[in-house]
Amino acid sequence: MRDGEGTQATGTLIAIGGHEDKEGRRTILREVARLLGKGRLVVATVASHEPEGYFDGYKRAFADLGVTDLVELYVKERAQTALPETLRLMEGARGVFFSGGDQLRISSTLGDTPVARRVMEIFAAGGLIAGTSAGAAAMSDTMLVKGSNAESHRIGDLHMAPGLGLLPNVIVDQHFAERGRIGRLLGAVAQNPRELGVGIDEDTAIVVRGDRFEVIGAGGVYVVDGAGVTHSNIAEAAPQRALSMFDVRLHVLGDGDSFDLARRRPADMPEMRETRALEADAAGERGAQPGG
Amino acid sequence: MRDGEGTQATGTLIAIGGHEDKEGRRTILREVARLLGKGRLVVATVASHEPEGYFDGYKRAFADLGVTDLVELYVKERAQTALPETLRLMEGARGVFFSGGDQLRISSTLGDTPVARRVMEIFAAGGLIAGTSAGAAAMSDTMLVKGSNAESHRIGDLHMAPGLGLLPNVIVDQHFAERGRIGRLLGAVAQNPRELGVGIDEDTAIVVRGDRFEVIGAGGVYVVDGAGVTHSNIAEAAPQRALSMFDVRLHVLGDGDSFDLARRRPADMPEMRETRALEADAAGERGAQPGG
Numbered sequence: 001m002r003d004g005e006g007t008q009a010t011g012t013l014i015a016i017g018g019h020e021d022k023e024g025r026r027t028i029l030r031e032v033a034r035l036l037g038k039g040r041l042v043v044a045t046v047a048s049h050e051p052e053g054y055f056d057g058y059k060r061a062f063a064d065l066g067v068t069d070l071v072e073l074y075v076k077e078r079a080q081t082a083l084p085e086t087l088r089l090m091e092g093a094r095g096v097f098f099s100g101g102d103q104l105r106i107s108s109t110l111g112d113t114p115v116a117r118r119v120m121e122i123f124a125a126g127g128l129i130a131g132t133s134a135g136a137a138a139m140s141d142t143m144l145v146k147g148s149n150a151e152s153h154r155i156g157d158l159h160m161a162p163g164l165g166l167l168p169n170v171i172v173d174q175h176f177a178e179r180g181r182i183g184r185l186l187g188a189v190a191q192n193p194r195e196l197g198v199g200i201d202e203d204t205a206i207v208v209r210g211d212r213f214e215v216i217g218a219g220g221v222y223v224v225d226g227a228g229v230t231h232s233n234i235a236e237a238a239p240q241r242a243l244s245m246f247d248v249r250l251h252v253l254g255d256g257d258s259f260d261l262a263r264r265r266p267a268d269m270p271e272m273r274e275t276r277a278l279e280a281d282a283a284g285e286r287g288a289q290p291g292g
Numbered sequence: 293m294r295d296g297e298g299t300q301a302t303g304t305l306i307a308i309g310g311h312e313d314k315e316g317r318r319t320i321l322r323e324v325a326r327l328l329g330k331g332r333l334v335v336a337t338v339a340s341h342e343p344e345g346y347f348d349g350y351k352r353a354f355a356d357l358g359v360t361d362l363v364e365l366y367v368k369e370r371a372q373t374a375l376p377e378t379l380r381l382m383e384g385a386r387g388v389f390f391s392g393g394d395q396l397r398i399s400s401t402l403g404d405t406p407v408a409r410r411v412m413e414i415f416a417a418g419g420l421i422a423g424t425s426a427g428a429a430a431m432s433d434t435m436l437v438k439g440s441n442a443e444s445h446r447i448g449d450l451h452m453a454p455g456l457g458l459l460p461n462v463i464v465d466q467h468f469a470e471r472g473r474i475g476r477l478l479g480a481v482a483q484n485p486r487e488l489g490v491g492i493d494e495d496t497a498i499v500v501r502g503d504r505f506e507v508i509g510a511g512g513v514y515v516v517d518g519a520g521v522t523h524s525n526i527a528e529a530a531p532q533r534a535l536s537m538f539d540v541r542l543h544v545l546g547d548g549d550s551f552d553l554a555r556r557r558p559a560d561m562p563e564m565r566e567t568r569a570l571e572a573d574a575a576g577e578r579g580a581q582p583g584g
Contacts, residue, residue, distance in 0.1 A: 182474045183512060186544055204534070220475060220534045231558070233546065242496070242512045242546035246558045250542045252478055254525065254534035266523070266538045 011123040013166055013208040017174045017200030017219065018100055018133035022061035028205045028217050029058075032097065033065035035128045039094020040069040046109050047101025047134040048074075054099045073115070081113035090118045095128035098135025104145050106138040107163055116164070129166060136174045136200060139166040144173050144188055156239020158187045167208065170261065173199045176222060183243065185224055190234040190245050193226030196264065204255075211262040215253045225249040225264050303415040305458055305500040309466040309492030309511065310392055310425035314353035320497045320509050321350075324389065325357035327420045331386020332361040338401050339393025339426040340366075346391040365407070373405035382410045387420035390427025396437050398430040399455055408456070421458060428466045428492060431458040436465050436480055448531020450479045459500065462553065465491045468514060475535065477516055482526040482537050485518030488556065496547075503554040507545045517541040517556055 012035055020028040032041075041062070045054045051074035059070055071089045073096075075081055090096075096119050098106060110116045123129050129139075137143050143163030173185045176199035189197040200206060201219025215221045226248055233244040251266055253259060258267035304327055312320040324333075333354070337346045343366035351362050363381045365388075367373055382388075388411050390398060402408045415421050421431075429435050435455030465477045468491035481489040492498060493511025507513045518540060525536040543558055545551060550559035 177472045177475065179471050180469045182514070183469065183544075186542075201534075218534065222474070237546075242493070242510065243544050244546045244549055245544040248542040248544070250478075250540040252475075252535050252537040252540070254529075254536045257536055 011125070011127045011129060013123075013139060014128065014130035014205050015136035015139055015167070015172050015174075015198075015200060015208070016130065016132035016205040016217075017136065017176055017202050017221075019175070019202035020132055020205070020217070021203050022057060026061060026065065028203070029061055030065055031205070031207060031216055032095070032128065032130050033062060033067045036067055036095045038066070038069070039127075040071065040092055041067050042071055042073050042090055042093045042096045043099060044073045044096055044106075044110075044135075045099045045101075046073065046075055047099060047103065047105045047138070049101070049105065058097065058099070075109055075115070078109050078113065081110060081115040087114055087118065090115070090122075093118075093122055093127070095130065096122060098129075098131035098138060100133030100135060102146065103134040103137040103143055103163070104161060106134060107143070107161060111162070111164070119164075123166065133174050136172050136205075138164050140171045141165045141168055142171060142188075142195065144171060144184060154239065155187060155234060155237050155241055155243055158184055158191075160188060160191075169195055171195045171197050173197070174202075176201045177219065182222070185222070186245055186248065187234065187243050189224045189226040189248070190229070190232040190243060193229055195226075196261065197224030197226075198222070199224070206259075208261075212258060212260055212267060214258045215255055217255060219254075221253040221257075221259075223251040223253065223259060225251070227264065303417070303419045303421060305415075305431060306420065306422035306497050307428035307431055307459070307464050307466075307490075307492060307500070308422065308424035308497040308509075309428065309468055309494050309513075311467070311494035312424055312497070312509070313495050314349060318353060318357065320495070321353055322357055323497070323499060323508055324387070324420065324422050325354060325359045328359055328387045330358070330361070331419075332363065332384055333359050334363055334365050334382055334385045334388045336365040336388055336390045336398075336402075336427075337393075338365065338367055339391060339395065339397045339430070341393065341397065350389065350391070367401055367407070370401050370405065373402060373407040379406055379410065382407070382414075385410075385414055385419070387422065388414060390421075390423035390430060392425030392427060394438065395426040395429040395435055395455070396453060398426060399435070399453060403454070403456070411456075415458065425466050428464050428497075430455050432463045433457045433460055434463060434480075434487065436463060436476060446531065447479060447526060447529050447533055447535055450476055450483075452480060452483075461487055463487045463489050465489065466494075468493045469511065474514070477514070478537055478540065479526065479535050481516045481518040481540070482521070482524040482535065485521055487518075488553065489516030489518075490514070491516070498551075500553075504550060504552055504559060506550045507547055509547060511546075513545040513549075513551075515543040515545065515551060517543070519556065 045051045055072040140163040145159045171188050185197040185199050199222040204217035204219035206213040231246045260267045337343045347364040432455040437451045437453050477489040477491050491514040496509035496511035498505040523538045552559045
């Protein structure tokens with residue numbers, strides 16, 4: 001949604017790794033509610049091939065969190081995005097919540113439509129855009145799409161597509177503890193280390209404001225930084241080959257940790273200079289006492 | 293098996309991530325056969341609670357690879373390790389292959405027994421010690437043992453135990469594409485970054501000679517180096533908390549890649565100094581053009 005907009009992002013993004021708690025403490029949905037205040041929330045269920053169920057689930061989950069003005073946005077076909085009744089649903093909305101399903105349904109149905117422009121306007125006006133599972137993946141510039149997880153360590157099994165671009169230079173992956181996810185996020189970053197890989201566990205989210213995000217929820221967030229990579233075989237190797245990638249920097253973040261996307265550092269942490277000093281010390285030590 | 297031995301390792305270790313191909317090209321078993329030559333191979337099935345099946349499977353798989361002198365070593369109870377008929381099986385053996393199951397069965401049944409000492413003698417005499425799945429995990433000094441994978445991002449779900457110590461200062465994890473594995477290997481390394489974490493995919497192996505290993509097989513090998521870690525919450529956080537760990541160095545290796553365990557570098561790759569220069573350049577670039 002960056003294309004042709006040139007708008008400075010001023011709202012808040014919440015990217016959720018899927019399976020957020022809907023019945024207990026609801027840490028993540030509670031944060032969504034807090035940021036919305038009394039505003040209207042559009043629950044966009046377009047990622048599903050069938051709309052049933054998701055909306056009612058969120059309606060129940062949000063009921064006693066103070067979010068009472070909820071509307072469902074579901075379009076089966078791209079043509080429906082221009083209908084007056086579709087756009088009327090979004091009038092006065094303070095936030096949009098993309099539910100799970102297939103991220104290609106979101107991008108192919110909404111990309112470059114009046115609905116997508118309305119989402120961007122809500123965001124630019126200081127509103128909240130949240131997404132869980134496919135809804136989180138779709139926030140990327142270039143997003144990961146479904147492939148065979150079991151085989152995702154093979155270079156040829158990595159599938160990407162143009163996403164909504166709400167999070168520039170970030171590739172979001174979700175359900176991150178699932179089989180094979182770290183391999184495919186690493187492969188995606190190897191393709192262009194300009195992109196920062198962010199893998200989010202289930203019932204875990206990043207809350208992004210400007211260049212900074214904070215982690216909330218039960219699990220972990222994995223940040224894959226390829227800036228220092230010294231070798232990868234992503235361009236040379238045959239599709240059935242396994243990925244080779246040396247010197248990736250990885251951060252694991254938990255509830256309460258923050259990350260600075262511009263500096264590519266955990267927030268409030270010393271610069272790389274000190275990290276490198278630590279590494280040099282360690283290397284020196286090992287050099288002095290060779291062998292295992 | 294290091295304790296009290298003081299033996300300089302001179303043999304070859306093969307740690308396999310589980311589910312190695314037994315019917316097709318058999319890249320890994322072929323390498324086992326090549327290294328064995330015409331020597332006797334002891335297939336140790338002690339990791340299983342029941343011995344049936346594994347031995348016959350390997351007998352079939354190795355038959356046309358030239359390994360014809362195969363014997364099965366199975367002990368149900370620790371007391372059996374001292375029986376003359378048990379030790380007679382290992383006479384003249386050139387290699388030992390530990391099959392999968394439960395790594396705690398291997399360490400608790402064989403640790404500090406005549407069988408374990410015989411394994412170490414075979415290794416010291418230039419023989420081959422191979423292990424798949426639990427048999428690979430057990431090679432570690434301190435090994436990962438089964439926990440709940442789904443929850444392994446929580447600090448309290450990390451379970452470790454003393455392993456055989458064939459691979460000093462290395463923690464081997466196997467079936468590495470499975471759910472939650474990267475989180476638990478990171479947690480294990482956070483506990484003491486002296487240990488290098490090595491996660492091995494299925495049908496993939498590391499072949500270790502001295503301080504160097506080479507990767508063979510279909511998948512990837514993930515090397516987790518915690519030497520440069522600037523922060524972790526492993527000691528402070530409550531067991532139900534998620535792991536926090538900043539500035540991990542990660543290498544992804546595929547078939548044909550080599551790694552130097554003493555230098556902690558992919559083999560034949562420039563030293564960290566150059567990596568750091570690359571990182572400094574990248575940081576400088578980002579500093580000059582702030583924003584995402």
